Amino acid sequence: MFVLVNLKTYPCDAVSVAQAAADVAADTDARIAVAPQAADLRPVAETGVETWAQHVSPHDHGSHTGSTLAATVADAGATGTLLNHSEHRLKLADVDGGLRAAEDTGLETIVCANNPRQIAAAATLGPDMVAVEPPELIGSGTPVSRADPDIVREAVAAADEVNPPVPVLCGAGISTGDDVEAAADLGAEGVLLASGVAKADDPESVLRDLVSSV
Template identity: 70%
Template sequence: MFVLVNLKAYPCDPIEVAEAAATVSDESGVDVGVAPQAADLSAVAETGVETWAQHVSPVEHGSHTGSTLAEAVADAGATGTMINHSENRLKLADIDGSLDAAARPGLETVVCANNPEQIAAAAALGPDAVAVEPPELIGGDVSVATADPEIVEDAVDAAAAVDESVDVYCGAGISTGEDVVAADELGADGVLLASGVAKADDPQAALEDLVEPL
């Protein structure tokens, strides 16, 4: 079970969260990654935690002011990237372009989608993983694994029908160890979460509670 903590643009200390994630990952054996703001990638990577970018743009080297270049992300120490998060949606052609961009420096990829139909379309583009995240549950206190377990099961089936090698993650509202266990039991290979750790007074304690049932 992979746990990816998205720090979004929350006013948290990315190094504190990264150090906590690295400690919890080492002590528990659970794979925990952190996706900070692009400006914090290098500092987060230096903690030794698995570091992911929140986005890479569908561009190559050139005149692309304001874009996030995949090679720059990799040079900063990231090993993977999210693509098409509900808060940064892309057209299908641009998702494909971002996947091509991520492949150049060898970044792992997870493409986010709202429902099983979109999961199938995303899986067909060949990412390493897809993540089902109903937008109405993002940032809330109710996880998709408990609020709508069928959507997780259907997403797992949809991805498998297209490409069984594509992992399926569960996002939106994940904040407790029970949520992680529920996602696992529904067939998910990992979880995406944000506020449950990024907004916690004690990120390490929050992460320990998340992985303890595993």
């Protein structure tokens, strides 16, 4: 199971969470990655943790104020990027363009989607992975793998129908090892989570519990 911790814009110490994730990954052989804000990519990557961007733009160098280029995040140490997170929705053309920009730079990609229909559309674009997250459960503390298991099962089936090699992650409310185990039982190959780690008093102990069943 792949555990991807999206720090969003939570007021946590990104480097400290990254160091905890690097330590837990080294101790357990679990695959754990951290996605900080763009400005924190380099110091997070310097901890040695697998580092992902939260978003990249479809553009190349030029007159694109406010954009985050795939080449720039890769240069800062990112090895993958999220696209189309529920909190950063994109036009279809920009999901496709972001994917192509990431691929050209050698970044791994996850396209996020709200439901199985969108997962099918996302998988058709050929990302490395897709992630299903019901928006109403994001940040709720109620894990999707228990609150809405059918959405995970149906997302796995939808991705399998259009692009069988593409792994499906699930996210929203995941915060314990039991939640991760439940996600795996539903066919997910990873979890995308945020508040359970970013808002924790002791992120390292949460991370150790998360990967305890992996």
